[in-house]
Amino acid sequence: MTDEEPRAPRADAQRNRARILEVARTVVAEQGTQASLRDVARRAGIGLGTLYRHFPTRDELLETLLSDRFDRLAARAAALESTRPPADALAQWVSDFAEGATAYRGLAASMLATIEDETSSLHASCLAMRQAAGRLLGNAQAAGAVRADVDGTDLFALVNAVGWIADQAPSLSARRAHLLSLVLDGLKPH
Amino acid sequence: MTDEEPRAPRADAQRNRARILEVARTVVAEQGTQASLRDVARRAGIGLGTLYRHFPTRDELLETLLSDRFDRLAARAAALESTRPPADALAQWVSDFAEGATAYRGLAASMLATIEDETSSLHASCLAMRQAAGRLLGNAQAAGAVRADVDGTDLFALVNAVGWIADQAPSLSARRAHLLSLVLDGLKPH
DNA sequence: ACCTGAACACCGTTCAAGT
């Protein structure tokens, strides 16, 4: 056998990686997507360099925490597309997305940033999700349920903006569902 | 004369204060409302402690930079109220506000934060402006031009959210006017 | 009365030295 399997990572490296992710989930839940990476390393009981070795950028860490969610939402869009009327499918997907978008403080900002930053590790998984949602939008527009001058980026930006509002203050967070329905209602043709 | 005038600040203190504001305007224009205060002091050629003496918090400095703008917008609302039909007056005011809201990166976030934080120095001047705008909203609703389930805070949050979107990426910034019109259009009764 | 900058407690990021 001249072509061998690539060696599996060393056991200690695997343990460290898992430990970082476990702690990162907690710390990001507490502090948001801008959480202190030093704090993550400290609480995981590993050296700061080890964290950077496994996750060279903050986005690489976030991507690992969030890609499942993005993949699930992309699959959800595909499922809704084939089982629901266009307007329903879009409304339901946005509602599902919006619910998760407030999982972490700063998440709306992190997601919107990936649109522009193609070097971000979050770019690909987030783009796939956006494209799946874009098809739902297109269908809803073809059915006359959404005005024609809205594109997928507009919709994504607006939904994240409502998520951002909810991040800013508790009293605004309480209005989140209402603000979202105002915005979505407003996208219907007059 | 037993009750004397309060003494005018020392000449050097006055000069320092003016110099801080001058430099802060530049640095905030460059770096946004989260600009480094250390950088402001450095570029103003004054000690860091002097900056903190004149402006104990970041918001106190921002308030001094921004209160003129808020006062002008409050006055603008009053003027529009007495000269234009309700729907026009509101649309024009929001357009004026939105234009200024992108003057500095981070400004939308700073403004929205003052809603909740009553200890912020920006709270009072921003509240007065919001109340003036709230009257325009009420008039527009009474005239049937805006749906009834929108309050002043909703409108303020949404307009700032669109400003925030524009902060996130150049490509989104180019869609700002379109996104704003989408949102405002959407607030009309269906 | 006011100014100054060192001091303290934090960051993110890199990298030489270790195992």
Added chain:
DNA sequence: ACCTGAACACCGTTCAAGT
């Protein structure tokens, strides 16, 4: 092959010492 933590370049904030 991987881990570690010191080192560097930044923050915000406070305060003892100066003029």
